[in-house]
Amino acid sequence: MNPTRGCGTTNRANGVKGRQTVIELENVAYSYGGGELLSDLSIKLAPGSFHFLTGPSGAGKSTFLKLCYAALLPTAGQVRLFGADARTMDRTAVALLRQRVGVVHQDCQFLDHLPLIENVALPLTVAGRNVAHEEANLKDLLQWVGLTNRASALPPELSGGERQRAALARAVIMAPDVVLADEPTGNIDWEMSQRLLQLLIELNRMGKTIMVATHDLSLIRAAKTQVQARVLRIKNRRLQLAGADL
């Protein structure tokens, strides 16, 4: 099962074995206006890597991910996305970046007036692709996340787990190089979160760079038995590599 079959160009410069880092932060700091929330972060995400980002609620995990998809700009330091300085990207460049970075948002934002299948296809629609041509691919993807029979449901009718899986499907429809997931198992039961984790691991095996923000340590432990994942922790505004102390 390949959820990204036929979607987008797969041999983008960095998709090939350039081993260019996809996301790179250098001495990054961020503040919402008060004191600094994040200070002096430096990290490089290599293509095909799997990272967890953990830390207590309010530590700045979502903020960190937003820096990684240029929803926020650092107040100090430099964020490079596919080699380009986020600060120099105009809004069109940011829009194009969103086609290469699939994001599963914490609150899974959907358009409530469109059925699930159209929400999943939204990245195609706004990229000007003919969605009718991608129908087979779209159906595969819904099957992959187990939502085939919910295709015509409106987002408010979906359960938490269904919303998370739909958000994941939407995040990968453009065959992005990177998938960032913010608390993807936030409000779903254990079984469903295991299923979602499997989907993320599958994506990683296809070569996608994955970063999952979560405060759910049992999810991380479950993942570590199946995939080589690094665990980053935000503590006292800084980023640390968590070790065996998990």
Place this chain on the structure above:
Amino acid sequence: MTDLSGLIQSDAAADRVVPPAGFTVQLTLFSAGAMAFLAVFALALSLAAGRLAVHWGTELARSSTLRISAHAEQMDTQVAAALRVLETTPGVESARALDTTEQQALLEPWFGPGLPIDMLPVPRLIEILETGAGYDAPGLRLRLQGEVPGAVLDDHTRYRRPLVSAAAHLRVLGWLSILLISGTLAAMVTLAANAALAANSQVIGVLRLVGATDAYIARAFVRRFTLRAITGAAVGMMLGLAGIWLLPEGDTANDLLTGFALTGWHWGLPVLIPPLAGATAFLATRAAAARVLRGLA
């Protein structure tokens, strides 16, 4: 970018990303209709006023007449004296005594053909052509009183001079109204578009998250408002035209009220109103969207 070709191509998928029209779009439909209705009348007023100004203007420029009554034996000297006076009057371009045949032609409707005009004590007529500036009528009357006692200056067309300038003025006011109507439509559409963009800020947020460019988002709104403005204006224009069509037929050349109807190819002009309303809405929405999207960055 948000160009017209992208606007005309139907794009059902793109249209659906913004939730179905709320009251803002109905507001645009109504405003465009009302404004187009008013624009038809302003246009008809301008055209009618223009027609009157031209018609009366040429009539004015044509002539006035000097009527000379005298005993037959004095007639020629009086006519010659009058012509001399007129020659030296500033504002008179030329003056010419009508000959017998011309006078006969003028009287024919009343007396029938073959009138022996030489035998009758009919006044002689001198046709005066004025320069653009015109002559000083009271001054000319005074001079004629002294030198040609039997002369009566008939400048009946002169009373229209203020009417002509009023008609010209009305025409300007009509065009000004059309400008103001366009401006008002632009303002209404801007308000409606701003309201729609504000009401959909959450939708805009989602669209941005999945990679929609500002141009794409703007287009979805611009399309909607432009098409509604065109539709509304088309309906308003039809109703306006029907209103004019139903006016009683009148003298389109001379009377402003009954001559208010459109004539000839002028009936085609209101057809321009819907595309102009569309262009106005297009520009207004595009500007509003650009401003709001920059603000929501």
